[in-house]
Amino acid sequence: MSKYIFKRVLLMIPTLIGAGVLVFFLMRLIPGDVCELRFAGTGLYVDQAQIDTCRSNLGIDRPMFVQFADFMIGFFTFNFGDSMWTGKPILFEIGLRFELSLQVAIMATFVAVIIAIPLGAISAIKQDTWLDYAVRTFAIAGIAIPSFWLGIMIILGLLIVTQQVTGIPWMPPIDYKPIWVDPAHNIAQLIWPAVATGYRYSAVATRMTRSALLEVLREDYIRTARAKGLIEKVVINRHALKNAMLPVVTIIGIEFAFLMGGLVVTEQVFNLNGIGKLFIESVQNHDYAMTEALVMLVVLIFVVTNFIIDLCYAWLDPRIRYS
Amino acid sequence: MLNKIGKLALASVVGLGLTAGAGAAKAETPKSGGILNFVVGSKIPSYDGHQETTFGMIHPIRPFYSLLIRVNPNNPSDPTDFECDLCEGDVPTATENGTKFTFKIRKGVTFHDGTPLTSADIKATMDKIVFPGEGVPSARKAFFRSVDTITTPDAHTIVFKLKFPTAAFIPALATPFNFVYSKKDLDAHGMSWHKANVNGTGPFKFVQHQPGAFVEGIKNQNYHFKGKPYLDGFKAIAAPKMAVRLSAIRGDRAAIEFRGFPPKARDDLVKSLGDEITVQESDWNCVLLATPNQKRKPFDNAKVRNALTLGIDRWGGSKYLSQIAIVKTVGGVMFPNHPLAATKDELMKLKGYNTDIEASRAEAKKLLADAGHSNLKVDFSNRGVDQPYKVVGTWLVDQWRKVGIETAQRVQPSGPFYDSLRKKADFDVSIDFNCQSVINPIADMTKFLGSAGNNYGRFEDPELEAIYSKIEKEGDATKLRQLVRQYETRSLSDETSGMVTLWWYKINPHRSYVKGWKIAPSHYLAQHLDHIWLDK
Numbered sequence: 001m002s003k004y005i006f007k008r009v010l011l012m013i014p015t016l017i018g019a020g021v022l023v024f025f026l027m028r029l030i031p032g033d034v035c036e037l038r039f040a041g042t043g044l045y046v047d048q049a050q051i052d053t054c055r056s057n058l059g060i061d062r063p064m065f066v067q068f069a070d071f072m073i074g075f076f077t078f079n080f081g082d083s084m085w086t087g088k089p090i091l092f093e094i095g096l097r098f099e100l101s102l103q104v105a106i107m108a109t110f111v112a113v114i115i116a117i118p119l120g121a122i123s124a125i126k127q128d129t130w131l132d133y134a135v136r137t138f139a140i141a142g143i144a145i146p147s148f149w150l151g152i153m154i155i156l157g158l159l160i161v162t163q164q165v166t167g168i169p170w171m172p173p174i175d176y177k178p179i180w181v182d183p184a185h186n187i188a189q190l191i192w193p194a195v196a197t198g199y200r201y202s203a204v205a206t207r208m209t210r211s212a213l214l215e216v217l218r219e220d221y222i223r224t225a226r227a228k229g230l231i232e233k234v235v236i237n238r239h240a241l242k243n244a245m246l247p248v249v250t251i252i253g254i255e256f257a258f259l260m261g262g263l264v265v266t267e268q269v270f271n272l273n274g275i276g277k278l279f280i281e282s283v284q285n286h287d288y289a290m291t292e293a294l295v296m297l298v299v300l301i302f303v304v305t306n307f308i309i310d311l312c313y314a315w316l317d318p319r320i321r322y323s
Numbered sequence: 324m325l326n327k328i329g330k331l332a333l334a335s336v337v338g339l340g341l342t343a344g345a346g347a348a349k350a351e352t353p354k355s356g357g358i359l360n361f362v363v364g365s366k367i368p369s370y371d372g373h374q375e376t377t378f379g380m381i382h383p384i385r386p387f388y389s390l391l392i393r394v395n396p397n398n399p400s401d402p403t404d405f406e407c408d409l410c411e412g413d414v415p416t417a418t419e420n421g422t423k424f425t426f427k428i429r430k431g432v433t434f435h436d437g438t439p440l441t442s443a444d445i446k447a448t449m450d451k452i453v454f455p456g457e458g459v460p461s462a463r464k465a466f467f468r469s470v471d472t473i474t475t476p477d478a479h480t481i482v483f484k485l486k487f488p489t490a491a492f493i494p495a496l497a498t499p500f501n502f503v504y505s506k507k508d509l510d511a512h513g514m515s516w517h518k519a520n521v522n523g524t525g526p527f528k529f530v531q532h533q534p535g536a537f538v539e540g541i542k543n544q545n546y547h548f549k550g551k552p553y554l555d556g557f558k559a560i561a562a563p564k565m566a567v568r569l570s571a572i573r574g575d576r577a578a579i580e581f582r583g584f585p586p587k588a589r590d591d592l593v594k595s596l597g598d599e600i601t602v603q604e605s606d607w608n609c610v611l612l613a614t615p616n617q618k619r620k621p622f623d624n625a626k627v628r629n630a631l632t633l634g635i636d637r638w639g640g641s642k643y644l645s646q647i648a649i650v651k652t653v654g655g656v657m658f659p660n661h662p663l664a665a666t667k668d669e670l671m672k673l674k675g676y677n678t679d680i681e682a683s684r685a686e687a688k689k690l691l692a693d694a695g696h697s698n699l700k701v702d703f704s705n706r707g708v709d710q711p712y713k714v715v716g717t718w719l720v721d722q723w724r725k726v727g728i729e730t731a732q733r734v735q736p737s738g739p740f741y742d743s744l745r746k747k748a749d750f751d752v753s754i755d756f757n758c759q760s761v762i763n764p765i766a767d768m769t770k771f772l773g774s775a776g777n778n779y780g781r782f783e784d785p786e787l788e789a790i791y792s793k794i795e796k797e798g799d800a801t802k803l804r805q806l807v808r809q810y811e812t813r814s815l816s817d818e819t820s821g822m823v824t825l826w827w828y829k830i831n832p833h834r835s836y837v838k839g840w841k842i843a844p845s846h847y848l849a850q851h852l853d854h855i856w857l858d859k
Contacts, residue, residue: 032738036745038368039376039462048776050460057458085368086534087518093534155570159595169595171574174362174567175537175560271560271567273536281366281535281563286738 008310012303016296020075023295024068027288033060034084034286058084060288071292080293085285090293093278100176101274103186104193105259109252111198112205117248119202120209121241127214135206142203148265151196155269158192174271193270197263201255208251212244219243242316249312257305261298353553353839357857362562362577367532369518372502373452374460378846381499382581383538383559385850387435388502388523389547391426391445391481392493394761396854399843400605402661402762405497409440409524409547414493421488421798422471428479432547434505435521435528442475447506449473449483451514459514465776466495466766489795494763499847526552526853535561546853553839553856565710572600572834578857579833582846583607585649585710592832601835603842606652606659607827608767609758611715614821617782619751626694628819631701631752632675633687634726639680640718641825648714651828655811656768658844659826662800663764663807673816687726701730704750706740712754715824744779755779755821760847765794768807771814771821780820787813787820 035054055061059070074080080090123135155171162170172189179186216222217240225235264276275294282290365379372380372388392414395404405414410426417424432440453470455461469492472484485492508522521529524547527540541556560577562568569588571577573595584592592600615622615631622628637653645651655673657664670676677683691697701723705716713734720730733750735743744753757770757777769775772791773782790810797803814820831842839854 030738031742031747032740036741037738039460050462050464053458053460085366087369088534096534096536152566159570159574163595169574171570171576174562174571174576175558176533268564269567271562271564271571273533273561277563278535284736284738285366285368 004314005311008307012307015303016075016299017072019299020072020292020296021068023292024071024288027286027291028064030286032286034058034288035060037286038085060084071289075296081289083282083287083290085282085287085290090290093290094275094293094297097273097275097278099178100190100272101260101263101276103179104190104197104263104272104274105256107190107194108198108201108259109256111194112201112255113252115198115202116205117209117241120206120248121213121236123206123210124213124217125236135210139203139206139210142199143207145200146265147197147200147263148269150199151193151266151269154192154196172270176273189270190272193263193266193272196270197259197266201259204255205248205251209244209248212247213240216240216244246313246316249316250309253305253309253312254302257298257302260301261294351838351858353856354858355553355856356555357859359554359557359579359837359852359855359857360560360577361557362560362568362571362580364563364565364568364580364582366535366561366563367538370521371515371517372500373448373455374462374518375500376462378582381847381850383532383540384521385499385502386525386527386540386552386557386852387521387529388525389432389851390497390499390501390503391449392497393499393851394497394843394848396849396851397841399841399849402494402658402764402844405493409445409503417485417488417492422485424483424485424492426481426483428481429547430479432524433545434524435543436505438505438507438522440503440505440524441478442481443478444506445481445503446473446475447509448501448503449481451504451509452501456514463495463498463500466491466498466763487796488798489765491763491766491795494761495766497761499760499850526851527554527557530556537561548853552853554852557852572832575834578837579831579840581831581850583649583829583831586646586830589830589832599835600832601837602830602832603840604831605829605842605844607649607829608658608760608762608845609756609827610654611650611711611824611827612755612757612770612821613719613752613824614755614778614780615752615819616748616750617780617820618748621694621696621699622751624694624696625818626690627696627699629674629816630687630690630694630696630699630726631723631728632815632819632822633683633690634728635675635719635722635822635824636680636683637676637825638678640722644711644714644718644825645828648711649827649830650711650715650825652826654826655815655823656771657764657807657811658762658767661762661764663804665808665811669808673812674819675815675822684726691727697727699728701728702749702751703730703732704740704743704753705732705734706754707734707736711827716754719824748779748781753779758827760845762844764807768794768810771810773820778821782818782820784813784818784820787818 035051039051082088083090083093119135123132126132159169159171172192173185176189177185222235222240225239261275261279263274264280267274267277279294282294363379363382365377367380367383368375370384390408391410392405393408395406398404407414409429409432411429412427415424415426428442428445434440450473451459452461452463453467455464469485469487469489470483471486474482476482502523504517505522508516526543526546528543530539530541532538538559542552542554546552562571568580573592589602593602615628617623641651641653652659653670655665655670671678675683691699706712716732720732723730743749757767759767770777772778772788773780773784774788790806790813794803794806794810797806815823829842836858837855838858839856843849
């Protein structure tokens, strides 16, 4: 097992280097730069010397290979430098948002798991009954409805319903407070994006649980288990569900990694100051340093999540572990 | 000359701010206390006002600083009404044939760190803006081309000596980005320190900034305007999406947004909240332009450019676009309603401003035929921002279609758009804009000069430059007005080196409990918040 883990860790290194090279050069293909945007952005007269000074201060006028070497050294020493837009350390900027994104991802995963696994299992066990149809409708609707649209509807619904009921429109807070500072404020803000993203997430996982469980339920060993007189609860929970979890774990892992950096639109809808919003802002601002750091962070999250999923596979299915 | 223009302006200006709610309100006694929550739709690049250009910095950071002089917050619509902020008494008038301004500095003012303010601080600040050293960015250095020397005869006097008299100096001085810094900070920490640190003499003290989230300020008990600020503090919440800002006001998570909303948003808020919303509206010192690239054929031909402007129905556009976008007023090179701005009769003499649009379009078709371009195709570059760029851009495409011009609109994000506009010049016509803070007509109209650093038409027009030279030095208000008309006719009509589409229109719906704030013709002005109070 330790040999397996070591091999997987080694494999991460070329993946990260490849992603680094790609993001560095792709960012520089976008026309314009942060200095031009900052000075020309309001249509004022701009002295070219001012723009040149800005470029020189940020080091983006240096040869490309020097900049690339700086970036890679920074990456491997965990020193990403300062944001080109705000001038603040990149690790500080990311750290501020990471906590929020992590909490939303955990809450959405929790929402998804508590909905998806029971519903998917019920749907498979009660295949082709009204219950199955109801769950499938719920799941297909979840896949079809974009999270950001659901988010907008949630906010509008809250405003309208609270105004109708109490006379005073209410919406979730738009400024973040950590859960240990103000738990009520924190939950009141984050529960809604967790529901909006968790619904889509749960829909995907429900579909996956259902189809995986249906496949397992048709296996010979399930027939054997029933034939030897095991009660249905044991057959489902111990023999069927555990074996059906492999693809579900994969989906949950990938969705979790996606939530850490991919909630670009939902974060905007709920005004969450998370990694996704920072991502979009840094691309818009041509903040190369920040964008590169964020891409590397997301790549790292995906690589580590995949690694953990692989370890879960080995735990769930001993055949993988022993091979 | 400044006096003459000032008198002309004072005599002619009739309340620009069309205040729907607040205007009708009777004078009320301000109440102290409360925290003002407001939303800001843009980001803070750094805290240094001298190098930044965005309202994303002004709205949350301006309350920490003072200026030497400022636009009167009780009358911000008047382009000639300035008052002393850190200076004493009235804003001084020029002496020595309009070339010398002497300011007396307030005594007893302290920076938030306790350092007393002297004229040396003002001089250090203005030196950084006017004469920045190598490697020191100053976004408004060009505003002060007239300044020759800045001296401090004593600790509470500062003197600006100009190279030539100009009416542009006082408005430039009142620009809200000219934060007064402490000389001690500049000497000890260098010219970049204020990018990430705050130490001003403003009505509020800096508490914290969570990047991307909010900025908090708390009342400065030692503020130099006694009894102010009325608020205990403020929280500027970053909210890039307009829908969030709108919902925030509706759900009372924020009381106000200072930049402005489109008409539909105003109507939605009023419909849902009734009297709890007050709406203030004003012409806006921003204009959307369409600039032909004269380095590309056939846009080097004045007939083709004339046809482009003749095809635009500005009066009709004003009527319909003002219902869906933040544009409204038909105007020329000057801020509408300014004493030097063209009247409707004067505008109608310009190509493209005739109310008989069919006649204009017939002339446009004839000019295109004469130039041999009856089937003209235009590569039109636009910025990927909804309000008002994409709305107006799409409208222009339709306007030009009506004279037989086929337009391909290229909408790009801000970065590639500016790259195209400033460097690549790979467009036939591009959207451009002129968005200023203090109304400073003589300075603002430089945008239309071929030599201007922010004109992207790529042309030379010595005649227009000559007219502008006369404008800069003209002291007589009547003659000045005539010269401005000549400039306008040359630029917009005869040569059509630029096309003014419509001037922006500012709409600020806010919670009715926000009192004391009066709409200004710019989203950069009157943002120090010392005059705002909450009637809760």
